Amino acid sequence: MKQIVFELFANLERLAGSGTCSVQAHDEVGTVAEALALLARERPELAASLDRCACVAGDTIVRRADPVPADGRIALLPPVAGG
Numbered sequence: 001m002k003q004i005v006f007e008l009f010a011n012l013e014r015l016a017g018s019g020t021c022s023v024q025a026h027d028e029v030g031t032v033a034e035a036l037a038l039l040a041r042e043r044p045e046l047a048a049s050l051d052r053c054a055c056v057a058g059d060t061i062v063r064r065a066d067p068v069p070a071d072g073r074i075a076l077l078p079p080v081a082g083g
Helices: 011-016 032-042 044-050
Strands: 002-008 020-025 054-057 060-062 073-077
Antiparallel strands (some): 054 060
């Protein structure tokens, strides 16, 4: 088992009531997409917003097909609207 920590911003932070959210993942959770699916199952209040978020590891945007970062941390950035 490994721990994946999601850093949440904007509406995700409000929905979760916290700036971070952790999930325990089995070793078969290897991609960012699989980690997001696990988060959606464990925190259904976030599920509808996850598809529109950019995923960031460190200072790099990661694709959903990319492996979960070695440190297990993924920041979720919702789209920004306005002008």
